[in-house]
Amino acid sequence: MDATLLIDRRTHDLGGGFIVGRVLPFRKRRMVGPFVFFDHMGPLELAAGIPRELDVKPHPHIGLSTVTYLYSGAITHRDSLGSLQEIRPGAVNWMTAGRGITHSERLEYARAHGASMHGIQAWVALPREDEECAPSFHHYHGAEQLPEFNEDGVHGRLIAGAIDGQTALVKTHSPLFYLHWNMAADARRSLGTQYPERAIYVAQGAIDVDGQPLAEGQMLVLPPGKAAQLTAHEPATVMLLGGEPIGERYIDWNFVSSSKDRLAQAREDWQAQRMKLPVGDDQEFIALPS
Template sequence: MSNINLIIEERPRDIGNFMVGRLLPFKDKRMVGPFIFIDHMGPAALKAEENLDIAPHPHIGLSTLTYLFEGNIMHKDSLGTEMEIKPGQVNWMTAGKGITHSERAPEYLRHTNKMLHGLQIWVALPKELEQMEPSFYHADVEDLPQWEQDGVSYRLIAGSFMDHKSPVPVFSPLYFLELKNTTKQTVKIGKDLYGEAGLYILEGSIENEGTTFGPKELLVAKDSQLCEFTMNENTSIYFFGGDALPEPRFIYWNFVASDQALIDQAKQNWKDQRFPQVPGETEFIPLPEEHINLKPRA
């Protein structure tokens, strides 16, 4: 019997001036562990006159994780942070009770041809921390634990795995893990996973119980403890998951909360421009009047 509970394929989504591949939330699987939103950006070749320009917008109740494969993004937020993220680095922004940020092409690249490719991820905060003070953390490539095992290269981007711990300050038991190989290898990883587990294939393919899965597919395990598969040569995959939060989550636009009242208050606060502002920014993305409001299922 297969250990794969669900196969999710990327669905194209327009987020303004950029197309992404939406992985989570999915109608049959809203969350994997505390992970509640995953977008695959690109790969996109941008001409000199084309730039990523996501104007200031708000968040509550979550941490955002940005991880790039190619390209550069300048992050600015209402804490006064200005941080360029480059491939292999991590930007981890915790919204808590409310934060505003923008994401744009860095000024020195705005008139050049460029690539943009990466993952943007939301991790829901535990209920008792949903209203915490916002914060920001940046990790360089060399800060992240990296090791080789049985012909596979591992990088722990966030959370804890085996006896490794990422410096990224997460707020519940989770893992976000990169695996890469050059030669075909069998991976027996289940005994070291915990909670719920998802596997996203970026490049190459994997084989599981006679079936081959390729890029842009997300596999959700029935039992993370039984995760065993074969990575074909030159494959890059990402494992993410952890302990599920005990309460379901509401999602509206950029807001995540265990209580609809927090969502409603955030909507009104953004309409009234009562969120903190990003220094040096004058634009903002208006609250969408029509937007899917994902409510917890009974």
């Protein structure tokens, strides 16, 4: 694409009243690099004692990696490999579904203490040769695993991939980058042209990109081959993402694949309860939508 594309988040209910802003996929842009899904969670103030209906109950995935990243709050992750991990702000839960995994995301901390929930969940589609790899789960935290910088009013963290001479220790399957910038008012910083597909999302505040305003809840998909200059009009939380394209992908519910037949098989497996549920979780799971 030779021109920029502006995408506004759309309201989506995950069930039980947990509302998110869905950005990707979009009808005019299904993917940015390998990023095939991008949900903005919150900010949502939760009081202690919230009902369990707000939890994301056990559900399946194939053909992707899920990336949970929080600005505030906490989420308890359980999966069918036996993983049990509470994710906190600034850390990364990277779950690779491969040929199949199930997991749940519980608001156990908020239920006990109350919390302001705010974060991003993204899906990264796997290359065709890795779509049926063994499932895995990894948790990353700290500047040794997720490189950080502080320069000219911008605090940055590399969530995954490689860019600007830095590489996160997160295991990925294709060339990509995923960045979190906190920008002070009037801070300026550029995004280079290392990857052919790039996008910028404003989670809080307001910026402009080469003079084009970008408000909270908006993603700007950039044309290839041109550096972008970001300027913050006020304190802003910005996510930058992209990478090398990996080819067309189909999405059916929580399944991603290059093959429609594989999606049909995944639906059949979940419907027939052939996929193992998260270890140590209750047995109530999300039913397959019709």
